[in-house]
Amino acid sequence: MELPTLTLGQYSLVYNMLSLAIAAMVASFAFFTMARSQVSARFRPALVMSSLVVGIAGYHYFRIFESWGHAYALQNGAYVPTGMPFNDGYRYVDWLLTVPLLVAELVAVLQLPKAVRGSITARLIIATVLMLVAGYVGEVSGDMGTRNIWGIISSVPFAYILYVLFVELKRAAERETGDVKYKLLMTQLLLIGTWGFYPITYGIPVWFGADFLGATGIVAVQVGYSIADIAAKCGYGLMIYSIARTKMEADGEVAANTAAPVAAE
Ligand SMILES: *C/C=C(C)/C=C/C=C(C)/C=C/C1=C(C)CCCC1(C)C
Numbered sequence: 001m002e003l004p005t006l007t008l009g010q011y012s013l014v015y016n017m018l019s020l021a022i023a024a025m026v027a028s029f030a031f032f033t034m035a036r037s038q039v040s041a042r043f044r045p046a047l048v049m050s051s052l053v054v055g056i057a058g059y060h061y062f063r064i065f066e067s068w069g070h071a072y073a074l075q076n077g078a079y080v081p082t083g084m085p086f087n088d089g090y091r092y093v094d095w096l097l098t099v100p101l102l103v104a105e106l107v108a109v110l111q112l113p114k115a116v117r118g119s120i121t122a123r124l125i126i127a128t129v130l131m132l133v134a135g136y137v138g139e140v141s142g143d144m145g146t147r148n149i150w151g152i153i154s155s156v157p158f159a160y161i162l163y164v165l166f167v168e169l170k171r172a173a174e175r176e177t178g179d180v181k182y183k184l185l186m187t188q189l190l191l192i193g194t195w196g197f198y199p200i201t202y203g204i205p206v207w208f209g210a211d212f213l214g215a216t217g218i219v220a221v222q223v224g225y226s227i228a229d230i231a232a233k234c235g236y237g238l239m240i241y242s243i244a245r246t247k248m249e250a251d252g253e254v255a256a257n258t259a260a261p262v263a264a265e
Pocket residue numbers: 095098099102131132134135136150151152154155158195196198199202229232233
């Protein structure tokens with residue numbers, strides 16, 4: 001896929017968004033890792049998965065950032081392609097690792113009955129892999145028709161994921177009452193809201209039409225995915241942490257390694 005020449009502003013917008021994403025992932029990694037000691041044992045796996053997700057994403061953002069820097073050089077006031085490819089593969093490898101973790105994290109926090117947990121996780125993970133492989137084929141093709149077709153194919157497993165989350169997890173939520181039920185429904189909404197951002201971003205170049213391979217399309221996609229990743233990884237992890245704390249308070253639990261109060265000497 002040929003890179004277009006960018007204005008100073010366009011290049012810097014992507015550069016700064018990628019840099020912001022690195023900062024968000026690194027800070028979230030520190031937070032989730034430390035916050036693990038603030039939750040009881042049953043929520044620890046979810047916090048560990050949050051740390052892994054932002055750790056993996058932070059590394060990949062660093063690589064994307066480097067790749068972006070090498071792909072362009074400043075010449076006579078504009079950013080022109082150097083001929084070094086901009087590697088979008090990092091993004092998709094990242095999603096291939098982090099999306100199944102996010103799915104497993106949700107299932108862990110929902111604390112579904114053991115009998116359904118394994119099968120729901122497996123079906124969701126298979127669907128995410130199919131969705132991402134199809135998406136990648138469309139993403140790297142330099143042709144609007146191909147991008148459209150693979151985008152539609154990728155949306156089939158995506159629709160299935162939404163179906164499982166909406167219908168089956170809602171069913172699970174209905175077995176609960178009060179605060180727990182409310183939080184389960186909020187988590188689903190957050191997940192669907194942030195994940196919905198990805199296909200919309202993917203579609204931006206198609207909707208821009210003529211500028212499909214142009215500067216606007218590339219800048220919009222990079223900025224859109226960066227915002228979506230910050231929301232779906234950092235924001236989502238914070239939400240999971242807050243749910244864990246609320247559930248602990250409701251059930252009168254303390255963090256597993258909270259020391260007993262020591263008498264003053
Ligand atoms: C941390 C990364 C996350 C949560 C990534 C999620 C990605 C998606 C939900 C991507 C979906 C896509 C479609 C439904 C169609 C077009 C191609 C994709 C891969 C962008």
